[in-house]
Amino acid sequence: MKRVGILSSGGDAPGMNAAIRSVVRSSIFNNIEVEGIYYGYQGLIDGHIESLHIGSVGDIIQKGGTILYSSRSEEFKTDEGQEKAIQQLQKKDIEGLIVIGGDGSFKGAQKLTEKGVPCIGIPGTIDNDIPCTDFTIGFDTALNTVINAVDKIRDTATSHERIYVIEVMGRDAGDLALWAGVAAGAESILIPEYPPNMNEVIEKVKRGHQRGKRHSIILVAEGVGSAVDYADQIKHELNVETRVTVLGHTQRGGSPTAYDRVLAGRLGAFAVDLLMNGEKGRMVGIEQNRLVHHDINDALNLKNKFSKDLYNLSNQLSI
Template sequence: MKRIGILTSGGDAPGMNAAIRSVVRSCIYNNIEVFGIYYGYQGLIEGHIEQLHIGSVGDIIQKGGTVLYSSRSEEFKTEEGRDKAIAQLNHYGIDGIIVIGGDGSFKGAKKLTERGIPCVGIPGTIDNDIPGTDYTIGFDTALNTVIEAVDKIRDTATSHERIYVIEVMGRDAGDLALWSGVAAGAESILIPEVPPNMAEVVDKIKRGHERGKRHSIILVAEGVGSAVDYADQIKNELHVETRVTVLGHTQRGGSPTAYDRVLAGRLGAFSVDLLLKGEQGRMVGIEHNQLVHHDIIEALDQKRKISKDLYELSNQLSI
């Protein structure tokens, strides 16, 4: 293997640039040429490809987003689209690809591997919803962004004696809501993995009022329903003032935390090592602080589970 390509695909996540930097410099350290593929799989199809050097990734470790940009590609899902992508790889003499992204990105990497292009996937998503790894790049940064926002909102909730319902990202996974809820001391946490029990949420608020508590924070993952609907239900049942905050895409931005930078560095270098050893169709991850790799599709076929212990702890601490 003499030339490796790298692309980012799907939603951006803080730490992607740190991973790009790690891949580029690890390749150069091993005397491998590295090519940046811009705009994800669509950019691969269209040939937005250029060689990267040490200076190409200077001063990006602290930046959020991705300097390679990202896009979603319906064309790549077709055989014709993948034919165009492979033609571009052959044109540039690229022997293997490292893909940074989530499950959709990994499925694309598997398709290329099946066509003879060795690929390795690096999990980069704030949702922390990829099986086969304890943490994904970007999760820790997004988590801290949410906590900072909730801390500020709590100040207002306390001052005005209101119930705040805060919606965070997590279409199919509740890790962001669960972890931030525990860390920020939320009274209730609603996540897709556990059917919402609004009677319990309302009862918890009532018990708080009975002991003199006049404000509450409810964390809602977007995949479990609308924060507005839950706020209205609480308001109608308890006749209290409620406010809704949807944090939205603020959760994706910002400078990556130290943890995300180190994780990205480790996974990036590990991905290069795997390609050089002849591995393909793999995804890298971290389990119990040890670097691991799995077959991409076998990993994605598994369902990512939340920590039941952490969820039970959240209930215990929010009595």
């Protein structure tokens, strides 16, 4: 293989730049040229493609977001759009494609692989909702962003003796809320994997008040509903002052943590190795700190992993 392409698609995640850097430098180390595709699959259709060199990825390892930018493309979902994309790859003599993103990005890689373009997917999303890998690029950074925010909110919750309901991202997965809740000592964690029992949440707040506790932190994953609605219910039941914080897109930004930088470096280089060895239609991941690769169809069809043990621990520690 003499030339590969790389693109990032869907929502950005801290560490994507570190993955781009790894792919570019690992490829060049192995005498493979790299073409950067800007603006995701729509950019591929439109031909926004430029050669990347060692200097192109200098001083980006610490930056959040993605230097290749990202967008969503309705056109690429059509056969006509996919054929336009393939024509652009052929025009640039790109023999393989590395895609950084979540399940939507992987669906695009799957379609191109089926049409003869070898593709490798690198999981990059703060939601940590991709099967076949313990962690996705960006999750650890977003997790630390949430923890930092919750720690600050707890300070003011303590001062004013209030209940704070904090909504975090994660789409249909509760990993971000669960891990942040355990790390920040939240009193209750509401996640899609376990339908919330508001009677238990309210009883837990009551028990806290009875032993002198005057504030509570309740984390809500966006996939389980609105923090505003839950806060209103708590206020109505307990007649206590509640406040809502929706952390929103602050969770996607910021300099990636050391873990995300190293993970991105490992996965990027591994993706290049797979293309060099003739693999296609695969996704790279990490399981028990070991690099693995799976059929990209598994990432799209298998149920996302979820730590029931961690959820049980959260309930045990928040009595």
